Every structure is written in structure tokens, then in C-alpha cells.
Amino acid sequence: MRETLLTIANRLGISMTTVSRVLSGNAEKYRISNKTRDMVMNEAQRCHYTPSAVARSLRTQRSNMIGLILPSVSNKYFADIAAVVISECRQKGYSAIVMDVSENEGFQKESIRSLAAREVDGLIIAPCGDDPSQLEMVDEMHFPVVLVDRYFENSRLSYVTTNNYQGGMTAVRHLISNGHSRIACIQGVETSLPNRKRVEGYVSAMKEAGLDEHIRVTGNDFSVQNGYVETRLLLNSSPRPTAIFALSNTIALGTFKAIKESGLKIPDDISLISFDDNVYLDYMEPPVTRIIQPVEDMAKLSVRILLGKIEDRRLRCESADSPGKDNSKSVLHLAPKLVRRDSVCVPFCD
């Protein structure tokens, strides 16, 4: 026994339209009398009327929901993005349907379809895999999409990401300015764009300092395991590096463990710098120096851009004359930040 516009209208002996107008806040616009308005308002309150967003969506072709597709919510980084996106959306009157696709391209495809079916007004996605075609199709259909964190080069898709190149540069320059030259870099998934950019930043900074011959990039996964294994190899090589740049905090954990096990001391024997933030990093022994991504800004901006696109589209649809293409491509590379802690110092000797 759901309350609807009709049940209320019947009870009050007026038409559904009037009830609709009052309750959708258009009383002014349609000059409903105060008497009628109050009567409707009171009755709605009394019977706990909640308009059906489903029916409303069907009629208005807008859902006030956006889809948020993430590779893995249990990853702190993405969880933080989710938290910010969700709260930003709420502020603007939107809800977020969050999909966790477990780094699985198949699930991702399914999620996009499912969200499209739910007629969400737009999509924020940190895509997994390296095939933009799925998303480009969505974009072609004039459906608002913004990528976050991960993106594609040579694609028309808008995105917001960390300036990973700059992050890599900053990290390595920091090491170099501390007197390091044998700086090794342990990377994650080679094909991932953020990873590649971080590596490029590393390489540039090394070259800039004339350290070409010390460039050394190893590893192939964003995992503790990878960090551990690669670090052991690095420590056994000779001359061993005086500093390690880990391209993610998971890698850094593996590195941390390997160094501890080897009996070497951070930072006296070897320096460590990591990517990504986490409270725990401040409570390690020693606290870990790191490059942090502007998660909050990223999430906020991606929401803002998406809502902008949604608004644009709405306007374009209303003015029937314009053909209706969205040509704007927003691209943002936000600056990461260096957080100095105690895992980097001047090397003992060279």
C-alpha cells in the first residue's frame, strides 16, 4: 500500500497534477493557492509520502544517480576516492552506485551495461585493462564519462589524474638532492599508464642529473611480493643501490621487509621513498618518506567535471536545434606532493 500522488489527490479531492506540482516544488511556478499548497504539504507529511524516484526517472529521463566504477574498493586509495566522490555527489543532490570490478575487464563491461540500464546520468571510472574502446563507445553515445586516476592516451575521453611524471621526478630529485646517485626503481604493472609515467619521471630526473648509467628499473607488479623479491635482488647486486624508489605503497612494504631482513638500516644504509599515502606509513620504523596523490582534489574535480557534462548535455537536449555533440575534453594532471619523513638521508659513502 504505497502512497502515491493519486492516493493523496483522491483523499484531498483534488487532482494529481496539483499534488505533483506542490510536491515537486513548483507551487510558485504554477501559482497554486497557499491554501491548496499547505493542505497538500500537510497531507504528504502526515502520510510519509516519498515520491518514487523510479517513476520520476522514467518520466524525466534523469536519475540523479551517477555510476562509480572502481577496480577494487578494498584498496585504500580507491576507497578514499569513493568516499570523496560519494560525499561530493550527495552535496549536489546525486547518489552514487558504486561498482567494484576486482580488476576484471569482464566485470567492468558488465558494470557499464548495468549502469547504463539503470540510466545513471553519468559515469566516473578508474578503468582497468588497456582497451579504451568500450568507454569510447559510451562516450560516442554522448553519455557523460570521466576517467579518474587511470586514463588512455590518444583518446577523446576526459580524465583527472595525478601528474605521475612529476611525482616520479619529485621523488628522484629529492633523493638526488640528498646525494644519492645509485637509485633503483621498482615498478608495478609495466603497461599501466600511471606506472609508465612514474618511470618516465624517474628516468628524466636521473638524466637531468647526468646519472644515465645508474638508471635501473625492475619489477612488474603492484604487490608486496614483487617489492620483496626485487629488493632482495637489488640488495645482492653490487654495487648495491643507495636508494630505492618504490612505485606503490604495496611495493614499498615488500621493500621494507626485505631491507629489514637483510639487516640493513633505513635510512642509514639505504634510503626508501614510496608512492601513495597511508597513515600507517607514519608509524613504521622509520616513518616512510613518500609522494602522495591529491586524492581529494582528484575526486572532487572528477565529480565537478562530470556534473558539468551532465548539465551540458541536458541543455543541448533541450534546445532541439543544436546537433548535440559534446566536444569538450577535460584533462587534468594534478600535482602530487612530497611528504618528508625519515626514510631518506644522505648515503653513508659512495
Place this chain on the structure above:
Amino acid sequence: MRETLLTIANRLGISMTTVSRVLSGNAEKYRISNKTRDMVMNEAQRCHYTPSAVARSLRTQRSNMIGLILPSVSNKYFADIAAVVISECRQKGYSAIVMDVSENEGFQKESIRSLAAREVDGLIIAPCGDDPSQLEMVDEMHFPVVLVDRYFENSRLSYVTTNNYQGGMTAVRHLISNGHSRIACIQGVETSLPNRKRVEGYVSAMKEAGLDEHIRVTGNDFSVQNGYVETRLLLNSSPRPTAIFALSNTIALGTFKAIKESGLKIPDDISLISFDDNVYLDYMEPPVTRIIQPVEDMAKLSVRILLGKIEDRRLRCESADSPGKDNSKSVLHLAPKLVRRDSVCVPFCD
């Protein structure tokens, strides 16, 4: 220009109903001929038809979405719950709308309303605040709800939670079996039920061992700050405790820091045991012994219970004779687990 059942039907020169029947997988049931079925399937494929979940929901009065309301997604614990709930739901053909209410009761109320308006099929919620009335109202309306992690005593609401009492017991028994007697407990928000149960567990274990006079509970917040301050006080007291039981991992971080600063060694000078899991705890110096909550089971079970309730309700609605009340109250207290690491050992002297 959206593709609908009608556009497809017109193009093929058949009725909408037939198209609907084929595409909703009821071809068998209504004995649609293979020829027609294939024709429809192919056409749907060709024009990328995606059924409107909105229209479908309006018609069927079910959305295949559930609402998940959490106090804070950026809290790793809840993020993990979200991840599991989302993936379990996907497996059962449901999507999850995640709401983050920032520990704000007002937002929570708003979220419940908004989800109700969206006609989600059910609700999983880790409620904030200590007022069950809102949720009890929802429950009264025969709307499927399951609480997770947090719950209310003296309420008819179903819930799934960790057996926090047992967790407290286990932690303290572990310390006692290692020879400790001066065991202090630093708690979080006093009024929160999980906190109270953990404290009760602590007290029981102490009494059980005849250590009544050593019972010592301090603190009032689930924060690093609180852990830090209370630990400093404890360390300055005399005789100081030989072990500290921190009721959350944030508290444990504060404790950790304070102990380090004091120059004392964990576990030789003082033992530490914590609540909640986190990878980082394995990489601290020393790795922290802790009680972990069965997050995955909790999330899975809450989904299962919720979907059960949803199913029940559906059946009850279909058979018009039965009045339609859901009397079942599911209550689950899942056993936490002790993860032994290196922050607990036999005290040096007593």
C-alpha cells in the same frame, strides 16, 4: 533516440509483448517459436538494445538494487565490508548503492529516505548513533533491513556482528596465558556497543583469572590521539601495566607511538594487543598481535540474510491471503580470530 521494445517490435513487424518475452528470457515459458526468438535476439544484439531498468522497476516493483549505508567508507574496515557486499550482490544479480554518511545521523536519515525513494529492495546498514527508532520504523513497514557490525539491544532488527565480547576475552586470555596480570585496556567511544562488549570481555577475562584489582579501563575515542594520550598516562603511572589492550587499530597506533617515544621496547618492556586487521600491522616493528574480525563472513552473511528477507517478502506479497509480516529476527555473533605476531611476550618481571 533510445532503442526500446517498441522500436524493435516495429522494425520487425511484431508486437512489443513478443519482444519483451524473448528479451526477458521468457521465450520458453510463452512458447515463442525459435524463428521469432532468434530474429528478436539478433536484432537486439545488432542495435545494442539495453532494457531500461527504470521502467522495469516501475513495472515489477523491484529494483534489484540494495542500499548499503556506512559511517565512513574511507575507514578500511568499512571499505572492506563494502567490497565484499558489492561483490556478493553482483553474484546474486543485485547492484549496491553505497552511501557514506560520515558518522552523521542526519545524513543517515536522509540516506534512508533517498534509498527508499529509489525503491531499493533492501538495506544493509552499519548504523551510527544509538537511536534505533528510524530503522525500526523502516522495519515496521516490512522493508528488509539487516544491520552489520553495529546493532541495538532490545530491538527487533536483525544483525550480523563480530562477537566482540569473545574478542575481548580472547585478547586478554592470551595476555594472561603469557603471564601478564597488570593489563590495561584503552577503549574507544564508551557508548558504542562493540566497544562495551569488548570491555566486558576484558573484564570477564580478568575476573576469571582473579585479577579483579588490576582491571583498568581508560580512554573515550577511537582515535590515534586518544591511544597516544592514554598510553602516556599509563606509562607514567606506577606500577605501570605490563600489557596494553587497544580496542581498535587507530588506538593501537597511538599506543605504539607513545611507547616508542618513551624508549620502552615492545614486547620486552611492554606487550601490546590490538583489535582490527590491516596489512601494515605485519610490517610494524614489531608486527602487532591482534584480534581480527571476520569481515568477509560478516559481509557475506548480511547479504545472504538480506536477500533471504527480500525473497520472503516477495513470496508473502504474492500469496495475497497471508497478512505479510516478517517475524524472523536473525542475530549472528561471529567469532573473531587471534593473529599472533610479535608484540606480546612474557613480561620481564612482575
Place this chain on the structure above:
DNA sequence: CAATAATTTGTTTACGAATTAACGTTTTTA
């Protein structure tokens, strides 16, 4: 071969809210 049964397809209405066009009444304007 007619009657009936089985199979296949179609017509229509309902879900709940929004919206267009229009109604009769009152007030203003020319």
C-alpha cells in the same frame, strides 16, 4: 470434417510521476 486442444502472437492496461494543453473563473486592460 467439425470440434477441440495446443501453440503462438497480439491488445491493452498498469506501474507512479511529470507535463502539455486546456478548462472555467476572475481580474485587468483597452
Place this chain on the structure above:
DNA sequence: TAAAAACGTTAATTCGTAAACAAATTATTG
């Protein structure tokens, strides 16, 4: 004083799908 504008409201239609009901076609039986 008649026409026009403003007012307060409503009936009817729409959104896309599902399903009850209805009908047409084909197959089977007496």
C-alpha cells in the same frame, strides 16, 4: 463593456516494461 490576461486547477498522455487477458493460428482428435 467587451476582449484579453491572469488564475487555479484538471484531464489526458507520456516514459519503457510486464503481464493479464484475448485472439489467431496450427495441430490433434472423435
